Amino acid sequence: MSNKKKLSPKQTTEIINELKLRFQNHINRHQNIEWEKVQNKLEINPEKLWSLNEMEKTGGEPDVVGYDKKTNEFIFYDCSPETPKERRSVCYDRKALDSRKEHKPKNSAIDMANTMGINILTEEEYKELQKLGNFDSKTSSWILTPKAIRDLGGALFADFRYNNVFIYHNGAESYYAVRGFRGSLRV
Structure with a gap:
């Protein structure tokens, strides 16, 4: 190490x-x-x-x-109430970041997670987290995207609105001030 x-x-x-x-x-x-x-x-x-x-x-x-x-x-x-503040305004992965010609975000969710030594939550993990409380009621979080979706240029994100978990799609190169990512770690 x-x-x-x-x-x-x-x-x-x-x-x-x-x-x-x-x-x-x-x-x-x-x-x-x-x-x-x-x-x-x-x-x-x-x-x-x-x-x-x-x-x-x-x-x-x-x-x-x-x-x-x-x-x-x-x-x-x-388990922060909203998507982690210092991990927002990032696109999904390196391929998405490299594809942007202008107004590039500072980083990508996958790159940040890899640097930190953590994994981005999967859809199942995100839904499990929501059973423990209400998270992302004002923000959203990128979640691990299946290869078939990513190969077509898309990426998935999730949030909690109207007492329900919603899973959405967006172009992987998109980024928003209120979208970040949540991670998991096994010890």
Whole structure:
């Protein structure tokens, strides 16, 4: 692991404390999961802790939303009420970014997620997140787009309006001030 993707002892303590506080304040998201087990996994996976810190720094408010017994991994999603603020105004992927001739956004959702070491939520994951609360009631989030749709130039995004989750399509090169992306991470 490069030094660039390693937190200092102070940063490690800060992010663990932030995650613990959020965990305690939102027990409904992770019933039957013990914080001590989560913290132990975090402490032995510094590269994953770095990624969670990146999620936090960009406004994602990551929290534990599940546990996969088969892989022995805790699952984190961005749980900010609206799509993470520092990940907005981005198109879908590098191909879309490169296709824009003018007014290019600063980045793409897929590139940012890869740099952060996280995955963009799938449609199923996005719908699961919405069972834990109301997210994206004023914003929208890119979601992982099937290859067949992407090959035709499209990309999918989702939001929550009128007490329902909506899945939409747009040109992958489009970007809006209120559209970003949510990520997931397994630890």
